[in-house]
Amino acid sequence: MSDAGLNRIDGVYVGNMLSGCLQRQENLGTMMANAIGLTGVSVAKVESACASGGVALHVGVNAIASGANDLVMVAGVEKMTSQPNPNVTAGLMGAEDQMTVAGSGISFVGLNAMIAQAYMDKFSVPPEKIARFPVVCHKHALNSPHAQFKKSVTVDDVLNSPMVADPIRLYECSGIGDGAAAVILASEEKAREITDSPILVAASAVANDTQSLHQRSDMTTFDASVTSSRKAYERAKVSAEDIDVLEVHDAFSILGVMALEDLGFVEKGKGTTLLEDGQIEVGGMIPTNTFGGLKARGHPVGATGVYQIVEVAKQLRGEAGRNQVAGAETGYAQNIGGIGSTITGHILARMD
């Protein structure tokens, strides 16, 4: 609100997944509005597993576009360190069906390991190729002011890190952490009044898939990624070639690789080819996770989908510091909930 020079807004939408399970705290919409001294405004908590932030943004965008609100804050927040890690792991399984998948005892790294195995097998991709993804994220995080893991790692470091769920190793997993992020939304007219550097939400798309892997015919692609990006490109009247900066939901590195394919940046099965020669690095073909992504920037669940938007906006405003993508005009953010069961696609653009 200070950044936007505002002391009053009329809607607060909060993306959060785990507050009910971990803190037994609900009603976060009112709680956050109260924390900034607001009463009489629209409020809601929005939950869609790890896509809670992205879906909250979608809900906020609709609130503005419908005329229901003039100025909305979309915030994402998660506090994951208040309970022992096993409770957090169990809580995250709330994204899956408790009666079937979660009850089996498998965790999210296990589910993603099945995807990684299927992917590596189908496309003959060795672990060392996927291991380049977190290396790039860690490299970007070195210049990222709020990164959780601000250290350089090599492919060898990744391949020698402990195995968590075969074939996924520790350095391919996002960590547990606390975090929060917020953006202010307004109509185009209002936005131009309150800032000299407004960013257009050119598209806000959500798509769901089956809740669980066993209900799908192919584990190596996320239909909801393909569908949400197709909707987003169509609404924004752009294609993957027009995207200058990209945020993908690399909760596990295999997901980053798949995202490059599902969002149309490279053909299916060839995602790791973009990891060579710095093509997803700042200065490359499609700079990705330029603040470190989920792997190194962090993955405080409900906050993730919102900080992605903040960071794309920073790139488009030319405020990305040492990781600035020169001339970035259009950005894409992908946020995934569950095992690809709820995916958002947001396209932001400079308004010149």
Add this chain to the structure above:
Amino acid sequence: MSDAGLNRIDGVYVGNMLSGCLQRQENLGTMMANAIGLTGVSVAKVESACASGGVALHVGVNAIASGANDLVMVAGVEKMTSQPNPNVTAGLMGAEDQMTVAGSGISFVGLNAMIAQAYMDKFSVPPEKIARFPVVCHKHALNSPHAQFKKSVTVDDVLNSPMVADPIRLYECSGIGDGAAAVILASEEKAREITDSPILVAASAVANDTQSLHQRSDMTTFDASVTSSRKAYERAKVSAEDIDVLEVHDAFSILGVMALEDLGFVEKGKGTTLLEDGQIEVGGMIPTNTFGGLKARGHPVGATGVYQIVEVAKQLRGEAGRNQVAGAETGYAQNIGGIGSTITGHILARMD
């Protein structure tokens, strides 16, 4: 969807409060979409404590009004009987600040008892006057197909029921229960295509207040009730006099009395005067909770704000059976989350 003759919709918004806390089940948007065979659609769970259903409706209305969706299902659901009642009571306290109010050990009936004490003291209202409210709800529930407590009670029954938190007695409290409800939303044009009896959402308003009572100067009125109704009347271009049928959030009977005042049906402190001579009964001045309200119809938290809409719609369509309000053209539904901290106001109207 059968009622609307649809086999495809493009958005599913689910109001629910306690699934994270009680069932450790999240991602309900996708889960419900899946249960009806949908992929590729917009989904979200919306949480605002006991107003989760009403706020989900607001989010769904915005999704249609913004053009983001063509056909939306807003569903409310709560499963409260899977855990022992003390866990449910503790879970409901998630609507309050865990660090301050909830941590004191007080429960929601305790908070409402403080309101009732303040109200009775300030306006010199004796318990037997408030006790008429649940009597009316139980009377209406006798003809309500899905009512939880389908039995007649007298003022004496209420006054002789066990004291839960002085001055609130058992028969003034809504019960714990499971439930679900759903409505389909569409643009006016689309709605006319799919049904011969479309109902207009003439206004959808949300207002928050401070999260807790100790932050307010007056406990005998809910500012969020006043503000949300003012917004709703303004948007629908009607006033309280135009409302033919009313749903109020009587989680405790004192809240029903206060709602009659805060929504403008009677002056402050005089709510119980409307309980005399059948004025809030079917056939009276402002028929209220005609299917039994939270007290007798039930209060499966996330479902409540949605079933209120279903029941107002039934009245406006002339489908309310033996409790039909003759010629009902405009209805109002009030849904409260927390101790008046998040309140929705919806005005529905016949489209002729």
